[in-house]
Amino acid sequence: MNARLLFLHALSPLHAGTGQGTGAIDMPIARERATNLPFVPGSTIKGVLRDNCTDDALQKKIFGPKTDNAEDHAGSAQFADARLLLLPVRSLLGTFAWVTSPYVLRRLLRDLANAGITGAPTTPLQPSDESRCIVCYNTSAICDPQTSTVYLEDLDLQAAVEPHSNWATWLGQHIFPDDQAWQTEFTKRFCVVHDNVLNFLLETSTEITARIKLMEDSKTVQQGRLWYEETLPTESILSGLVIATPVKKAAITTQEIYAELQKLNGKTLQVGGKATVGRGLVRLQIKQ
Secondary structure, three states: OOEEEEEEEEOOOEOOEOOOOOOOOOEOEOEOOOOOOEEEOHHHHHHHHHHOOOOHHHHHHHHOOOHHHOOOOOOOEEEOOEEEEEEEEEEOOOOEEEEEOHHHHHHHHHHHHHOOOOOOOOOOOOOOOOOEEEEOOOOOOOEEOOOOEEEEOOEEEEEEEOOOOOHHHHHHHHHOOOOHHHHHHHHHHEEEEOHHHHHHHHHHOOEEEEEEEEOOOOOOEEEEEEEEEEEEOOOOEEEEEEEEOOOHHHOOOHHHHHHHHHHHOOOEEEOOOOHHHOOOEEEEEEOO
16 A cells, blocks of 8 residues: 555644534534544545645646546545544643553554554553553653652543653654654653543543624624534644555656645644634644
């Protein structure tokens, strides 16, 4: 499979929604049915990258013709859903932690294998039970050095320090490849929790915002115009695959596809809904 790994780093709250709510939240974010992991649909990513491809000829070759001529040929790149990799969670120490779990890391390893990427750690970090977490360095900003405790939301977790683990280093280098300062910040805040703990945090650590529409004359809420929106918080990090499948009629090579897409590396793009209120600003990074 000729694939590349893609990272999305949320610079503002991110709402990639399902369009309807089933509970108190009127506009929830999209989640996988089986795992409950938030994701950004591949179709959304494709549309954003298409809009930011400035070369009309390459845009047609990579993403396919626009709707009126869609029957001419398919696009030459496929975009998988970008699934949550690291959830920012409020921490008593260090402001926030970038939290993941063994299951999420196993899925990342599967994507790395599909993309033919080597050099990454091969074994997911595994907390021994739900009361423990793993931080990767003695200089962790989120761990109390006196008690070896990490405080996430209202959870007190006993930290196991893994000074020789290179997960944090590897991820930091690829999510922030040109920024040593952010690589250092990442390693300070990296935290692995039990899968069950992450399930709890996925329900409690997203942002819920009440939105209203006012009547112009009285400035009171219009009947039925109060609703609640869910967003992934700022600093969320998602990952997915981009797969080059050159269409013969498009006359483009795999190298040309990735060369054009990687021009957007480090750029700030807008993904998902609520663009006019600053939602969905993300930084794109496609691993070369």
